Amino acid sequence: MKKVIGIILIVAVLFFGYQNRSVLASNVGGILYNSPCATPKAYSIGTIDPRFNISEADFISAAQEADSLWKNEGGEPLFVYDPEANLTVSLVYDERQYLNNQIDDLNNQVEEQKDTLKPEIADYENRAAEFKRRNAALNDRISYYNNQGGAPEEEYNKLLSEQRSLQQEAKELQAMAGTLNQSTDQYNTQIQALDQKVDAYNDTLETKPEEGIYIREGRDEKIIIYFNNSRPELIHTLAHEMGHAITMPHIDDENSIMYPKTTEAVSLSSKDIAALTEVCREQSIVKTAGENIALLASDIRSFAVNAMNSK
Numbered sequence: 001m002k003k004v005i006g007i008i009l010i011v012a013v014l015f016f017g018y019q020n021r022s023v024l025a026s027n028v029g030g031i032l033y034n035s036p037c038a039t040p041k042a043y044s045i046g047t048i049d050p051r052f053n054i055s056e057a058d059f060i061s062a063a064q065e066a067d068s069l070w071k072n073e074g075g076e077p078l079f080v081y082d083p084e085a086n087l088t089v090s091l092v093y094d095e096r097q098y099l100n101n102q103i104d105d106l107n108n109q110v111e112e113q114k115d116t117l118k119p120e121i122a123d124y125e126n127r128a129a130e131f132k133r134r135n136a137a138l139n140d141r142i143s144y145y146n147n148q149g150g151a152p153e154e155e156y157n158k159l160l161s162e163q164r165s166l167q168q169e170a171k172e173l174q175a176m177a178g179t180l181n182q183s184t185d186q187y188n189t190q191i192q193a194l195d196q197k198v199d200a201y202n203d204t205l206e207t208k209p210e211e212g213i214y215i216r217e218g219r220d221e222k223i224i225i226y227f228n229n230s231r232p233e234l235i236h237t238l239a240h241e242m243g244h245a246i247t248m249p250h251i252d253d254e255n256s257i258m259y260p261k262t263t264e265a266v267s268l269s270s271k272d273i274a275a276l277t278e279v280c281r282e283q284s285i286v287k288t289a290g291e292n293i294a295l296l297a298s299d300i301r302s303f304a305v306n307a308m309n310s311k
Contacts, residue, residue: 037072037280040080041245043223046088052228054091062231063089066238069257069268070246072280079242087221087245089238094226124176131169138162211262212237214244221245232264239266247279248272 048059060081067079142159151159211233212225223241228234239257251258256269268276 042082042085046090049093
């Protein structure tokens with residue numbers, strides 16, 4: 001009797017499987033193959049250094065504008081903001097932003113000094129040219145009257161008055177030149193200070209070239225942004241690092257979000273889209289097994305360490 005029941009069950013299962021073969025095939029395909037873009041990746045906001053002068057609401061808004069660029073072929077979002085998500089996005093103020101701010105401040109000072117010096121130098125040059133003209137005219141008149149055997153008393157007094165006026169003008173021009181030299185020295189000092197800050201900035205960038213970075217350690221993921229120079233640049237950097245979070249590679253095209261250098265591009269290029277299509281292609285579970293095993297091993301290690309520490 002049990003054998004008969006067993007045979008009936010097997011036949012029923014086979015019949016059900018045959019009748020629903022297309023659905024079962026689809027489900028099996030979903031098990032054997034999967035796309036990394038099938039489920040949106042959740043992220044939350046980590047820390048925001050107050051020296052960036054940006055509110056959490058504005059930072060979230062920039063992050064959401066950046067994540068809206070990433071969609072799969074079906075137009076579904078690849079990222080979603082979730083305050084409880086494991087992937088954190090943070091603004092970290094380090095030496096690069098500090099030096100960048102100092103460079104901006106010094107550059108503003110230099111430009112202000114330059115704008116101040118320009119009219120002062122122009123005024124000095126105009127007065128000096130007028131002094132030379134008047135002095136030449138006076139010398140010509142003196143030479144003329146010397147050749148005539150002397151100047152009439154009235155004319156002689158005029159020559160003396162012009163001479164005294166030019167002597168006073170010469171003193172004023174000399175004082176102006178001294179002030180301009182001092183201002184120019186100050187301007188040159190500011191230029192030197194700016195050059196030193198730029199050199200220090202470039203040295204720092206040689207060791208830390210990114211404006212942002214995506215880090216994954218086991219199941220822990222984080223995006224760190226180091227600059228906030230402008231909103232388009234911030235959105236670009238956020239979108240770039242989010243791209244890395246879904247395994248997007250760098251693209252050698254300055255119009256692309258995944259270009260390795262920071263720009264203010266805030267839309268995907270055709271090359272970005274082509275690379276995204278490749279990233280989102282369905283992959284065999286055999287291909288992703290190694291990564292999953294590595295994550296499982298990491299979890300086991302973390303569990304063992306926690307267990308040891310709790311003793």
